[in-house]
Amino acid sequence: QVQLVESGGGLVQAGGSLRLSCAASGRTFSTYAMGWFRQAPGKEREFVATINYNGASIYYADSVKGRFTISRDNAENTVYLQKNSLKPEDTAVYYCAGKPGAGNIDARRYDTWGQGTQVTVSS
Secondary structure: OOEEEEEOOEEEEOOOOEEEEEEEEOOOHHHEEEEEEEEOOOOOOEEEEEEOOOOOOEEEOOOOOOOEEEEEEOOOOEEEEEEOOOOHHHOEEEEEEEEEOOOOOOHHHOOEEOOOEEEEEEO
């Protein structure tokens, strides 16, 4: 079983950058697809990005394409989300999630979740 802990959130001005990290424990991390999701107040959790077990397959939500980059380091059991050109609408709690098999944009397909990290972008 994989356990996930996010870090790297905070307050940043519009146009700035942040890098989120998600540290995983457990022997099966390198076999898991990983995803980042976010949830703004009063809104449903939405897909941000996903990466397959070896980083060869990556997919982004249209809203973050070209600004965010997902990556992983299986030797460090960590997945990252580099966020550039941040906008106020990127403000949300960001969650990383893991699942066996292929990545997916549907949060219901993921069986392991971190506790979330708050990202606030000021205008």
